Amino acid sequence: MAETNTLIPLKVHGVLVDPNTDTQIVVLRDEENSEVLPIWVGTAEGTSIRLALENVIPPRPMSHDLIYSFTSYLGFSVNKIVITEVKNNTYFSTIFLEKDGLEKSVDSRPSDAIAIAVRCECPIFVTPEVLERRGGEDLETWLSKLDQKGSQQPET
Amino acid sequence: MLNQMNVRGLLFDPYNNAYIVILRDEEHSDMLPIWVGKSEASAISFALEKIAPPRPMTHDLMKIMLDNMDAKVISTVISDLKDNTYFAKIHLLYGDSEFTIDSRPSDAIAVALRTEAPIFASGEVLHKQNSEELERWLENLKPEDFGKSDT
Numbered sequence: 001m002a003e004t005n006t007l008i009p010l011k012v013h014g015v016l017v018d019p020n021t022d023t024q025i026v027v028l029r030d031e032e033n034s035e036v037l038p039i040w041v042g043t044a045e046g047t048s049i050r051l052a053l054e055n056v057i058p059p060r061p062m063s064h065d066l067i068y069s070f071t072s073y074l075g076f077s078v079n080k081i082v083i084t085e086v087k088n089n090t091y092f093s094t095i096f097l098e099k100d101g102l103e104k105s106v107d108s109r110p111s112d113a114i115a116i117a118v119r120c121e122c123p124i125f126v127t128p129e130v131l132e133r134r135g136g137e138d139l140e141t142w143l144s145k146l147d148q149k150g151s152q153q154p155e156t
Numbered sequence: 157m158l159n160q161m162n163v164r165g166l167l168f169d170p171y172n173n174a175y176i177v178i179l180r181d182e183e184h185s186d187m188l189p190i191w192v193g194k195s196e197a198s199a200i201s202f203a204l205e206k207i208a209p210p211r212p213m214t215h216d217l218m219k220i221m222l223d224n225m226d227a228k229v230i231s232t233v234i235s236d237l238k239d240n241t242y243f244a245k246i247h248l249l250y251g252d253s254e255f256t257i258d259s260r261p262s263d264a265i266a267v268a269l270r271t272e273a274p275i276f277a278s279g280e281v282l283h284k285q286n287s288e289e290l291e292r293w294l295e296n297l298k299p300e301d302f303g304k305s306d307t
Contacts, residue, residue, distance in 0.1 A: 044195030045214070060241065060260050063196070063214045067221065070257050074225055074250050090211065097224060104224045109211050 007082060007125035010037060012118060015050045024050075026114055028083075028124065037083070037126060037134050039091055045111035052118040064115040071120075075099055078120040081113040086133050157279040158233065161188060163265060166201050177265060179234070179277065186282050188234065190242055196262035203269035215266040222248070222271070229273040230254065232264035237284045 010028040013036075017024050024046025028037040041049070048064045061069060071078065076099045085092040093113040095106045117124050161179040164187075169176050175197030179188040192200070199215045201207075212220060222229065227250040236243040244264035248255040259267075268275045 042195065044193070060243075061258060061263075062260075063218075063263050066246075066257065066259050066263050067214075067218055070218075070227070070246070070248065070255070071221065071225075073255050073257060074227055074248070076225055092211075095221070097221070099225075106217070106220055106224055107212065108217050108220075109213075112212075112214050112217050 006128060008035065008128065008131060010035075010083075010124045010126050012049065012053060012114060012124070015046050015053070017046070026111070028114075028126070035131055037131060039083075039110050039114075041109075041111035041114075045109075045115055048115045049111070049118060052115065064112070064119060067112075067116055068119040071097070071116075078116060078122045079103065080123045080125055081108075081117045083110050083113070083124070083126040083130050085127070086130050091130070158276040159184065159186065159279060159282060161234070161275045161277050163200070163204060163269065163275070166197055166204065177262070179265075179275065181277070181282065188277055188282060188285055190234070190261050190265075192262035196260075196266060199266040200262070200269065203266060215263070215270060218263075218267055219270040225250065227255075229267060229271040231274050231276060232259075232268040234261050234264070234275070234277040234281050236278070237281045242281070 008030055010030055013027040013029040015024050015026050022043055023040050024043060026039045026041055026046065026049055028039065029035065048062050051058060051062065052064070058065070076097045079096040079098045081093055081095050083091055083093045091110045093108055093110040095108050095113050095116060097104045097106065114124060159181040161181055164178040164180045167176045167178065169191065172191065174191050174193065177190045177192055177197070177200055179190065180186070181188075199213055202209060202213065203215070209216070227248045230247040230249050233245045233247070234242055235245050242261045244259045244261040246257045246259050246264050246267060248257065265275060267273070
């Protein structure tokens with residue numbers, strides 16, 4: 001994997017709901033707004049990310065709240081998540097956990113990693129290789145087809 | 157008092173567009189139906205059918221993270237029922253200490269099945285739940301309503 005100094009920090013710009021399919025799109029952007037990385041995720045994961053972004057506290061903990069809860073109870077912190085690779089349109093990511101100076105890395109889907117990152121308020125990084133290979137044109141095509149209503153109404 | 161429960165199956169509830177996890181206390185033949193959402197139902201169904209998805213799903217990630225932290229799931233308990241909402245607890249052993257984490261039953265069951273931890277229900281929950289409701293519901297079911305979750 002690339003060294004930390006070549007990693008590009010990204011922020012979650014928003015989550016779009018695709019009204020035609022059972023998917024949502026997490027839009028990540030860099031600080032200069034020059035790079036966009038769209039990642040297609042499932043409804044449950046997209047909803048989970050959106051709830052955390054909007055600071056909605058559900059009456060009962062959602063799955064990612066539970067992960068955040070046991071991670072912090074056990075004294076671990078999430079240092080960062082890195083979107084490391086894209087293979088056959090599937091993105092891969094790594095969650096970096098730390099306790100007492102000992103770091104552990106855990107393989108995960110980006111949707112879970114991002115849902116955890118927005119709860120832990122830890123940085124999100126992407127490797128330059130992933131940005132080079134992303135499907136940015138797909139998002140443009142998709143966005144142009146999307147009406148305004150669909151981008152705002154959550155499905156669930 | 158705690159009763160150990162087995163996951164007997166997963167039903168689709170077409171009226172509420174939700175799924176029902178059926179827990180059963182084999183010793184006393186008590187049934188405990190718990191309504192869960194689609195993604196939690198599919199997480200439970202994958203574990204019941206021992207399907208390993210190509211990428212870790214959310215509850216697989218929970219197990220992987222707990223393994224990485226050297227934390228062990230001792231048990232899960234369906235602990236309370238208030239206003240039709242079930243509450244659960246996940247008991248973790250970490251170092252020499254036990255930690256109790258508040259959770260929804262669906263997450264607790266999905267984690268228990270992956271970590272082979274026992275699932276308990278408190279006697280209180282079993283008394284409070286109205287099994288007549290499930291029986292009425294079951295009577296209205298058609299054979300085609302039984303099946304695997306549609307993931």
